[in-house]
Amino acid sequence: MGRIRKSLGRRIDYLAKWLLRFRLVSIPARAVANSSYAWSFISRTDRIRANRLRDRLKEGELPQHISIIMDGNRRFAWNSNIERDLGHRRGKEKLKEVMDWILDLEIPYLTVYALSTENINERSPGELDSLYDLYVAGLNEIADDPQIHERGVRVQAMGRLEMLPERVREAISNAQSRTESYTDFLFTVCLAYGGREEIVDAVREVAADHAKGDLPLESIDTMQISSRMYTSDLPDPDLVIRTSGEERISNFLLWQIAYSELHFTDVFWPSFSKVDLYEAIESYQSRRRRYGG
Numbered sequence: 001m002g003r004i005r006k007s008l009g010r011r012i013d014y015l016a017k018w019l020l021r022f023r024l025v026s027i028p029a030r031a032v033a034n035s036s037y038a039w040s041f042i043s044r045t046d047r048i049r050a051n052r053l054r055d056r057l058k059e060g061e062l063p064q065h066i067s068i069i070m071d072g073n074r075r076f077a078w079n080s081n082i083e084r085d086l087g088h089r090r091g092k093e094k095l096k097e098v099m100d101w102i103l104d105l106e107i108p109y110l111t112v113y114a115l116s117t118e119n120i121n122e123r124s125p126g127e128l129d130s131l132y133d134l135y136v137a138g139l140n141e142i143a144d145d146p147q148i149h150e151r152g153v154r155v156q157a158m159g160r161l162e163m164l165p166e167r168v169r170e171a172i173s174n175a176q177s178r179t180e181s182y183t184d185f186l187f188t189v190c191l192a193y194g195g196r197e198e199i200v201d202a203v204r205e206v207a208a209d210h211a212k213g214d215l216p217l218e219s220i221d222t223m224q225i226s227s228r229m230y231t232s233d234l235p236d237p238d239l240v241i242r243t244s245g246e247e248r249i250s251n252f253l254l255w256q257i258a259y260s261e262l263h264f265t266d267v268f269w270p271s272f273s274k275v276d277l278y279e280a281i282e283s284y285q286s287r288r289r290r291y292g293g
């Protein structure tokens with residue numbers, strides 16, 4: 001009897017999993033999936049799949065620099081029937097998980113887009129305030145995280161930081177100064193960041209050097225611009241991931257992504273899973289193989 005129930009349970013789990021994966025009929029799928037069989041089945045198959053994928057990825061060449069446009073917090077909140085700010089909080093928690101996954105893969109550079117210059121103009125003061133609180137909490141947690149110190153992760157923020165409130169700038173200098181001697185990994189968070197603004201800032205420096213007589217016109221080339229970008233100590237990203245189904249760059253690292261592989265996924269940032277990360281890297285590897293890069 002027990003065995004029959006078990007095999008029936010498995011069949012139900014299988015059906016639920018398929019329905020959920022393809023989002024065919026989400027209401028009946030959810031009803032079936034409320035069985036504990038279904039959830040244990042799904043989480044077990046996901047774990048096995050993630051481990052298999054990771055082993056396969058490690059056989060190929062991993063990207064050295066991954067950058068992520070972490071998008072979809074508010075739609076995640078709306079879909080899960082929770083407050084907008086809780087959606088942002090889940091986004092912050094997700095980032096800590098993703099950092100762990102990146103460290104486990106020993107990918108040395110991670111750059112994330114957390115706030116654009118445009119966001120500062122367009123979001124309400126209330127939303128910005130709670131985002132700023134989350135950045136302060138997140139940066140302080142990172143600065144206190146023993147793993148960051150054990151693994152040698154240098155943390156830095158980049159963007160027009162003068163646009164941020166004092167408390168965020170303090171948390172940034174705390175995280176930066178406590179990790180400045182580390183060289184194994186570099187984690188960069190883009191805050192009050194805009195790709196066009198970054199290019200404008202670089203061009204202003206070029207113009208100033210030219211006006212001083214230090215930089216003749218014929219010496220102005222891509223190297224001169226690159227060396228004046230905020231990211232001059234970073235290699236260009238190999239892979240850019242954007243969550244939430246939007247297929248835009250939204251003013252992120254415009255100069256640096258000239259040759260990056262772009263990967264767009266439908267999941268909202270707080271739902272981004274280990275398998276999603278591994279699939280992005282897998283698609284990067286298969287595209288590299290195809291053109292032999």
Ligand code: IPE
Pocket residue numbers: 070071072073074075076114115116119131244
């Ligand atoms: C990303 O999520 C976080 C920030 C831009 C600060 P959003 O807040 O853009 O959420 P959606 O894209 O509107 O769902």
Ligand code: IPE
Pocket residue numbers: 069070071072113114115116119246248250
């Ligand atoms: C891009 O997301 C910026 C960040 C993820 C921080 P947005 O949600 O602000 O971008 P748009 O407005 O959809 O282009």
Ligand code: MG
Pocket residue numbers: 071072073
């Ligand atoms: Mg968005």
